[in-house]
Amino acid sequence: MDKNSIIGFVLIGLIMMGFFGYQSRQYRKQVAYQAQLDSIAAVEAFRQDSIRAAYLAEHPEDTVVANLPTQAAVYSDSLLNAATQQAGQIIRIENDKLAIAFTTLGAQPYSVQVKGFTNYDQSDLYILKEGKSQLGFVVYAPTAVDTRKFNFQYIPEASNDTTVVMRLPFSGGGYIEEKYTLEKDSYSVSQTLSMVGMQNLIPRNVGSIDVDFEAVIPRMEKGYKNESQYSRLNYFFPDDKKPENIGNGRNGSKRFDNKIEWFAFQQQFFSAIMRAPKDFSYGEFNVEFAPKDNPDHNLMTCRASMRADIQPGSERIEVPFEFYFGPNDYKGLKAYGHSYEKVIPLGGKWIGWFTKGVIIPLFDWLSKFIDSFGIIILLMTIFIKIVVLPFAYKSYSSSAKMQALKPEMDKINAKYPKQEDAMKKQQATMELYNKAGVSMMGGCLPMLLQMPILWAMFRFFPASIQLRQQRFLWAEDLSAYDDVIHWGTSILGMDHISLFALLMALSVFFYSRITMQNQSAGNDPNAQMMRFMSLYMMPIMMFFICNNLSSGLSYYYLLSNLITMLETWIIKKWFVHPEQILAKVKAAEGKPAPKSKWQQRLEEAQKMQREMQKQQAQQSKKNGKR
Numbered sequence: 183m184d185k186n187s188i189i190g191f192v193l194i195g196l197i198m199m200g201f202f203g204y205q206s207r208q209y210r211k212q213v214a215y216q217a218q219l220d221s222i223a224a225v226e227a228f229r230q231d232s233i234r235a236a237y238l239a240e241h242p243e244d245t246v247v248a249n250l251p252t253q254a255a256v257y258s259d260s261l262l263n264a265a266t267q268q269a270g271q272i273i274r275i276e277n278d279k280l281a282i283a284f285t286t287l288g289a290q291p292y293s294v295q296v297k298g299f300t301n302y303d304q305s306d307l308y309i310l311k312e313g314k315s316q317l318g319f320v321v322y323a324p325t326a327v328d329t330r331k332f333n334f335q336y337i338p339e340a341s342n343d344t345t346v347v348m349r350l351p352f353s354g355g356g357y358i359e360e361k362y363t364l365e366k367d368s369y370s371v372s373q374t375l376s377m378v379g380m381q382n383l384i385p386r387n388v389g390s391i392d393v394d395f396e397a398v399i400p401r402m403e404k405g406y407k408n409e410s411q412y413s414r415l416n417y418f419f420p421d422d423k424k425p426e427n428i429g430n431g432r433n434g435s436k437r438f439d440n441k442i443e444w445f446a447f448q449q450q451f452f453s454a455i456m457r458a459p460k461d462f463s464y465g466e467f468n469v470e471f472a473p474k475d476n477p478d479h480n481l482m483t484c485r486a487s488m489r490a491d492i493q494p495g496s497e498r499i500e501v502p503f504e505f506y507f508g509p510n511d512y513k514g515l516k517a518y519g520h521s522y523e524k525v526i527p528l529g530g531k532w533i534g535w536f537t538k539g540v541i542i543p544l545f546d547w548l549s550k551f552i553d554s555f556g557i558i559i560l561l562m563t564i565f566i567k568i569v570v571l572p573f574a575y576k577s578y579s580s581s582a583k584m585q586a587l588k589p590e591m592d593k594i595n596a597k598y599p600k601q602e603d604a605m606k607k608q609q610a611t612m613e614l615y616n617k618a619g620v621s622m623m624g625g626c627l628p629m630l631l632q633m634p635i636l637w638a639m640f641r642f643f644p645a646s647i648q649l650r651q652q653r654f655l656w657a658e659d660l661s662a663y664d665d666v667i668h669w670g671t672s673i674l675g676m677d678h679i680s681l682f683a684l685l686m687a688l689s690v691f692f693y694s695r696i697t698m699q700n701q702s703a704g705n706d707p708n709a710q711m712m713r714f715m716s717l718y719m720m721p722i723m724m725f726f727i728c729n730n731l732s733s734g735l736s737y738y739y740l741l742s743n744l745i746t747m748l749e750t751w752i753i754k755k756w757f758v759h760p761e762q763i764l765a766k767v768k769a770a771e772g773k774p775a776p777k778s779k780w781q782q783r784l785e786e787a788q789k790m791q792r793e794m795q796k797q798q799a800q801q802s803k804k805n806g807k808r
Contacts, residue, residue, distance in 0.1 A: 257325070259353045268333035273346050275364050280507055282364060282371065283312070288330040289348040289360035290317040294507045296369075296452060302404045302651070302659070309452050309507050311400050314480075319375055320392035321358060323383040329358065330394075356380035369508030370518065377492075377499040384494045390463060391501065393488040395456055399449050401481045403650075404662035406474040407431070407730045412450040412644055415469040415484050416525045418443050420461055424524045428469055429482070435468040447484040448510065448525050451647045451661070455506040455522060456486070464489035509647050512542055529641040537638045549648065556654030559734060563741040566635060571749070636742075643735035652734075656681060660734035680729045682736035687725035689743035691717065696747060 257263050270287030278297065285292040294310040301307050318330035327350075334348035341347045344364045351357040356379030363372045375391075377384065403409040414429030417436070420443045427448075428434035442465040444457035466487040472480040492499050506522060508514070515523035528537040544565065548558045598610065643649065649660040657664035665678035694716045728736045 261351050261353050262327070262332065265332040265334070265350060270333055271336055273336055273341070275344055275346060275362075277344065277364055278367055279369050280364060280371075282362075282507075284346050284348070284362060286334045286336050286348050288316070288318055288332070289334040289350070290330070291315060291362075291505075294454070296508055299452075299509065300651070301400075301402045302662070307402060307452070308400065309449070309454050310397055314400075315397040316394070317396075318394045319358075319360075320394070321377060321380075322385065322388045322391075323352070323377070323380055324385055327358070329360070334358075334360065352380065352383065354379075354383065356383060369506055369514075371505040371507065373503040373505065375501045375503065379497060380499070381495055381497060384492075384499070386494055388492075388494055390489045390491050393458075393462070393490055393503075394486070395488070396483070396485045397447050397454060398478075398483050399447055399454075399481045401479050402452065403450055404659055405730055406481075408644065408662060408732065409450045409481060410471055412527065413471075413482060414448050415467050415486075416446040416448055417465060417467060417486075418445070418521060418524070425521070428467060429471075431471060433470045435466070437466040439464055442488070444504075444520065444522075445486050445488075446506075446522070446525050447486075449481060450644070451510050451650055452508065453506065453510055453522075453525055455525075457504040457506075457520060458488075458490055459502050459504065460491070462488040463491050510645070511647055512538070513546075526645050527641060528645065529638055533634055533638045533641065536634060537642050541638060541642050545642075545646070545648065554654065555649055555652040555660055555734070556657075556737065559660075559738050560741060563738055563745065566639075567742070567745045567749070570635065639738055640735065643732045643738060646734075649732065649734045654734075654737070657733040657737070660737070661732050663730055664733035664736075675726075676729060678729070680733060680736060682733045682740060683725055683728040683731075686728060686736045686740040686743065687721040689740050689747075690724050691721040693743050693747050693750075694720065696750065 257266075270285045272292060273284045273286070275282055275284075276297075281295040281297060283292040283294075284290065291310055292315075293308055293312040296307050296309055299307040316330055318328055321327045321329070329350065332350050334350045337347040337349055340361075344366070346362045347359065348361075349357045349359045356377070358380075359374075359376040359378060361374045361376070364370075365372065399413070401409060410431040412430070414427045415434075416425040416427045417438075418425040420441055425446070426436075428436055429448075441461040441463055442458075443461055444455055445465065445467065446453045446455040468485040469482055471482045472478075490501050492501060506515075506518065510526050512523050512526055512528075515525070528534045541562075544562060545558065548561055549555070552558050552561070644661070646661070651658075652660045654660055656666065663678065663680040664682050666681040668678040670677065697716075724739075728739070
């Protein structure tokens, strides 16, 4: 290894050390900042508890109390003033899929439990935890009336097992009504915000209301890094092809003055979506991720400040909204017909097409007959390998032929040992390959054609809710990492070792070793560098990448590498005969080798390079004489 290579490795090591040092400093800053926020929250919680205690002392008949406003505003309307002083009541409705609690304080969802699913610790799964969300509407009548500050009246005669109706009355006889209806056997909730008899209160020049939705999304999965990386805030413009987003593990904010159809607070496998059938006219979004070790076990806080248009002057003004609280299941979301399924990150246009047209249907079909998802992944891997085998055969065959030509390559390396003879050595190598019938592009192009499939699987496994909490062998959850060794302190960004990721990295190492065992790098430092990267750096990089990702993904890559090694061995043993290749080379000695178009262009480039070097040498001589 030459001096430049050693310097390169030292620089790479320094860069990696600097990167991990920077990550460590950022993490400590984030922890300190969260500690400050927690202290503020603790003080605020103490103050809220004091307010609740004082209220209950005066009103012992109230048994259910939601968040009371910390400071009562003064309104000219006596009924509004009274509503700011009242405690909230909890009303619950449910179907086979959701159990939703509403609070009359703000007439909003208080908690949303998704039935049939649990968190990683087997506790009930709440997409909205109790008291950890705020949904409010600001109506100008004529001053700003923020619904979150008022206790609405529950209307039992207009409600039932799947419908909740709450009203906020005004002294003049009008009222604001919020009606929620939980659809049967569905994750969908419809809402209608009505302003009744308020035509004299809402100014004629007011053509919109403000909509504010904020929610603290809890952690639900085993691995924080993987969960946060696939969690975000999506927003969808009418007639657009796919939603835009912020998040994916990073804090962010966006603001738009154009129409927006819906937005989604998306955890890795579950989403809270709010849609305006008549579109929002404005949107401002913000997402902030909580530190990994926050005591409340929260994942992120999502905020959406929207605006919805209204037509003032009517006796009854209605603004409809729709909610989805449920799993990110592709078929289930697509059935709603509002492009909700596009929150699932399945890749771009072509990658997504393959995933949706081949991978998902195949996965769903196999799951009808097989309960073990580990076996399903195995069968999917075999199927994909069979499909791409005609393309892969050329690549494996070219690799095997190159190994058979190692004795001839050793002669070329011995003939051109110097670095300045690199062009001559390359030309001789191409002539050797032409004589043996080996195509360089024939080996590379098929591998490039397989890259979209590898990327499609990389996108599919972490986003597939079907793998969530599915056990296989030692893995407790195929959607999370399978840590067989775990320690408390983070070292190089890791606090565990995933066994499937480790086995996958070893398979990459052995496949590279088998592929390169008969290839000689000679004295070429570039070839030595490539050999080092393939044998050592690539497996290490793959391990670090997959150690925190889905164990199902690592398991798939492991199977894919093992099957590839088997295919290579079969092709090399029964389809490629080294003695025939060497005999073909011997028979072609002394004869002009056929030149491919690529080799012709290479020779032309070499000729031009020699001419340029000759001209530079002549110019140097002239300058020297002067």
